[in-house]
Amino acid sequence: MHLLRIPWRTVLIMLHLLAGVLLVPVATRRNSGSRRQVDWRIVRWWHHRLLRILNLRIEVHGEPPAPPALVVANHVSWLDITVLGYLLPTAFLSKAEVRRWPLIGWLAMRMGTLFIRRGSGQSAQIRGAIAERLRHGSMLALFPEGTTSDGRSVRPFFSRLFAAAIEAGAPVASVALRYRVDGHHDPVAPYTGDQTLLANLLGLLGRPGSTIEVHFLPLLASANSDSKTLATRAREAIVTVVEDHA
Numbered sequence: 157m158h159l160l161r162i163p164w165r166t167v168l169i170m171l172h173l174l175a176g177v178l179l180v181p182v183a184t185r186r187n188s189g190s191r192r193q194v195d196w197r198i199v200r201w202w203h204h205r206l207l208r209i210l211n212l213r214i215e216v217h218g219e220p221p222a223p224p225a226l227v228v229a230n231h232v233s234w235l236d237i238t239v240l241g242y243l244l245p246t247a248f249l250s251k252a253e254v255r256r257w258p259l260i261g262w263l264a265m266r267m268g269t270l271f272i273r274r275g276s277g278q279s280a281q282i283r284g285a286i287a288e289r290l291r292h293g294s295m296l297a298l299f300p301e302g303t304t305s306d307g308r309s310v311r312p313f314f315s316r317l318f319a320a321a322i323e324a325g326a327p328v329a330s331v332a333l334r335y336r337v338d339g340h341h342d343p344v345a346p347y348t349g350d351q352t353l354l355a356n357l358l359g360l361l362g363r364p365g366s367t368i369e370v371h372f373l374p375l376l377a378s379a380n381s382d383s384k385t386l387a388t389r390a391r392e393a394i395v396t397v398v399e400d401h402a
Contacts, residue, residue: 162361168209169361176202176263184266194268196245203242211365212239218372220244221329223295225375226286226321228390229331230398231299232307233347234356236333239368240297241267247289249282249298249317257353274302283320290324297331300387306346307335310395315387321378322386328378330390332371332397342366371397 183198207214212235220243221227227246229236237248247268255261255271265271272282286296300313321328335342344359345366373393376386 161364162358165209165361169206172202172205172209173259173263175205177259180263180266184268192266192268194245194247199267200242200245203238206238207242210235210360213365213367214239214242215367215369216243216372217369220372221295221327221375224290224293224324224326225295225329226290226318226324226326226378227295227297227329227331228300228313228318228394229297230307230310230333230394231301231304232333232335233304233345234353235335235345235347235360235368236299237297239333239370240331243370244295244297246295246297249286249296270296279316283317283323286317286320287323290320290326296320300390304346304348306348307333308341308399310391310398313387313391315383318378318383318386318390322381322383324378326378327375328386328390329375330373330393332369332373332394334369334371334398335366336369337366373397 179198179202183195185193223245227240227244229240237250240246241248247270248264249270249272250264252271252273254264254269270282270285272278286298289296298317300315300317301311302314303311305311318328335345337344344363347353347356376389378386
């Protein structure tokens with residue numbers, strides 16, 4: 157069964173990626189103001205279908221936020237985007253390298269992803285772009301650790317982009333992600349270190365499945381706050397879930 161699982165799921169994922177390409181003209185279009193509009197129902201279906209192909213079960217705790225909101229989460233895997241994309245009508249901030257991933261980068265761009273290059277001095281520009289989206293009633297998700305962890309701890313948060321929520325007067329929605337297998341830490345899902353995307357994907361394709369806990373934590377008001385305080389409070393809330401139950 158294990159030998160059949162990988163090729164069968166690989167075929168399903170390839171077909172699913174093709175479906176994503178074909179659905180792009182329907183899922184995204186420009187409005188009269190030349191702003192890109194996304195049909196989040198189609199995006200939600202696409203992410204959900206990918207989770208089903210990999211037999212990943214989602215367990216939701218708490219109340220999902222409504223837009224506008226700046227969503228911040230701990231970063232464990234590339235699957236984080238699929239999980240949040242299934243549960244929330246949100247675009248993402250991603251590292252610039254993702255833009256060059258074959259097909260995936262193009263799909264991400266069409267879904268409204270903002271890309272940032274580390275050390276490029278783009279933070280002020282990106283902060284402004286995020287604030288503009290929040291002011292227009294949208295939601296955007298980012299991973300303030302700046303990289304992935306093994307899922308058992310939470311790295312320090314970079315705070316600069318939290319200023320976008322303050323500028324837009326939007327709340328910060330903290331989300332804690334926990335990857336589990338039979339109630340224990342999932343060693344396969346984390347995409348860390350020198351591991352390639354292909355190696356990580358093969359691990360996911362070859363196993364029966366797992367559970368992803370998604371904890372939506374109380375909203376943090378951005379009014380009368382500063383970016384460092386918001387980042388600290390968001391991280392503390394996430395740490396309480398991730399590290400107390402590791």
